[in-house]
Amino acid sequence: MEKKPEHLFYVLECNDGSFYAGYTNDLERRVNVHNEGKGAKYTRAKLPVHCIYFETYETKREAMQAEYQFKQLSRKQKEIHIAKGSGQVEITKKC
Numbered sequence: 001m002e003k004k005p006e007h008l009f010y011v012l013e014c015n016d017g018s019f020y021a022g023y024t025n026d027l028e029r030r031v032n033v034h035n036e037g038k039g040a041k042y043t044r045a046k047l048p049v050h051c052i053y054f055e056t057y058e059t060k061r062e063a064m065q066a067e068y069q070f071k072q073l074s075r076k077q078k079e080i081h082i083a084k085g086s087g088q089v090e091i092t093k094k095c
Contacts, residue, residue: 007063009070010054011082014046019078021070023063027054053082 008027012020012034020043024030033039034049043049057063073081 007057007060008054009057009063009066011052011070011078012043012049013052014043014049016046018046019052019075020046020049021067023060023067025060027051053085055085 005025006027008024010022010024010027010030012022012031014020020034020040022030022040030039031049031051034043035047037044037047039049055063055066057066070078070081
């Protein structure tokens with residue numbers, strides 16, 4: 001049986017406490033790329049980063065829409081979204 005490709009919206013917490021949101025189809029590889037300094041320009045100066053949240057979607061479009069919507073939220077709203085999605089009171093869900 002062929003494995004369906006995964007489409008993931010993910011959130012990284014940077015060394016300075018800021019969040020970075022993105023899209024990938026291979027979460028482990030993408031986090032490693034960020035930590036090698038080869039990821040997004042934003043994360044290069046804020047290493048190391050670690051994944052604190054992700055959501056899986058059927059399509060790339062859905063995952064990228066979730067990323068866009070997340071980026072429109074305030075910091076407090078982002079924290080609430082992560083906490084609700086992870087089922088935790090605090091941001092503790094690790095990828």
